[in-house]
Amino acid sequence: MPDPAALLEIRGVARGVDLRAFGCTRNHLATAVARGEIHRVRDGVFASHTAPPEVVTAAAHGGALTCAKALHHRGIWTLAEDDRPHVWLGAGGRPHPHPDCRCVVHFRAGTMRLGLADVEHALIHAFHCHGDEFFFAAFESAWNKMLIGSAARSRIRAALPTAGRWLVDLARPDAESGLESILRLRLHLLGIRLECQVRIPDVGRVDFVIEGRIILEADGKGNHDGLSHRHRDLQRDAAASRHGYETLRFDYAMIIHDWDTVLAAILAALARARA
Ligand SMILES: [Zn+2]
Ligand SMILES: [Zn+2]
Structure with missing residues (x-):
């Protein structure tokens, strides 16, 4: 049988429907939850025990962790910002109530998968949430760590409001902090x-x-x-x-x-x- 815990190890959290594409049936998932090998976040959403708590919180809310915390989890330099999880629900996602919710929710276009938002979207969201300086420093850090290639940098530039694009043009790959x-x-x-x-x-x-x-x-x-x-x-x-x-x-x-x-x-x- 496929090992749900091993599959979840990669993204930390996933929907049951996505795990079924790897051969995990409802029964496999229920058995793994009963054995304590994985954790049920809410109906149809599962997490590994090693998933970062904020990623699990975002999944409980119905989305992917984005903005500062998503960038930080990927080793990108970020200015300290508010410590609430920012959650990307996609353009038309549905928020789910959960205990102790402090989430800041973003309804923004793009293909959202549970887990950590990809660097590209997290940077775009962070521009809107945290402003020019935050974005610029994180963008240069992501470039320096080779996490955004030239196609991604162009897409990020195009996704920013016109007034923010000069930040991408000013950015360099050699800033070390x-x-x-x-x-x-x-x-x-x-x-x-x-x-x-x-x-x-x-x-x-x-x-x-x-x-x-x-x-x-x-x-x-x-x-x-x-x-x-x-x-x-x-x-x-x-x-x-x-x-x-x-x-x-x-x-x-x-x-x-x-x-x-x-x-x-x-x-x-x-x-x-x-x-
Ligand atoms: Zn929440
Ligand atoms: Zn945000």
């Missing part, structure tokens, strides 16, 4: 031109250079932690200074919560560079 993406987007909006991922002798590759003189680094992206990294950063800063650069480092808390301080530091450094 969302902090870099957000820093670049904000400075772009201020008309400050950045060179990205610049290689400097004795220093190595830096995130950004402005006016050929100022190095900007977005720290706290996983590779700046610990004492040895700190030592290496200090060595890099010393080498940069020797070559005539000034280095400014900002971390997540500064960029996200104290942007005024970051901007004032950048503008002052720019004024010095131009003097």
Whole structure:
């Protein structure tokens, strides 16, 4: 007999009708539920025990987990947003009541399958829910992780409102963290031109250079932690200074919560560079 638990392992949740295409009869499913091998989410919908709880919640509600949480589950960098599950029901889906529901529901076109929304749709939904910066950082992260190819990027661009398409045009595949993406987007909006991922002798590759003189680094992206990294950063800063650069480092808390301080530091450094 087909193993419903093994089939469910792939997407976490599925409708019984879809499992029947793999030879699972109602009886097989009922037996697997009775044996505790799988879990019945609601009538006709089943989950593996390893399915992420938010994916199961979305399936209980009648849809796929989308927006920030779906992107996060796929390893895409996201800004912290509200912690409610966003659920994609398709254009004409039917919401199902369930206990402790805090879901934010999206009726949007496209082929919805229970589980995690695909990256393409999750990005489009996130643009509408979480705005330009969230979308831009997640889009660059998804591209950097090779989760959206050129056809997908074109479809995403076409699905955005006209006023949002420039974000896709500005995006690059080499941003290594969302902090870099957000820093670049904000400075772009201020008309400050950045060179990205610049290689400097004795220093190595830096995130950004402005006016050929100022190095900007977005720290706290996983590779700046610990004492040895700190030592290496200090060595890099010393080498940069020797070559005539000034280095400014900002971390997540500064960029996200104290942007005024970051901007004032950048503008002052720019004024010095131009003097
Ligand atoms: Zn719900
Ligand atoms: Zn949403």
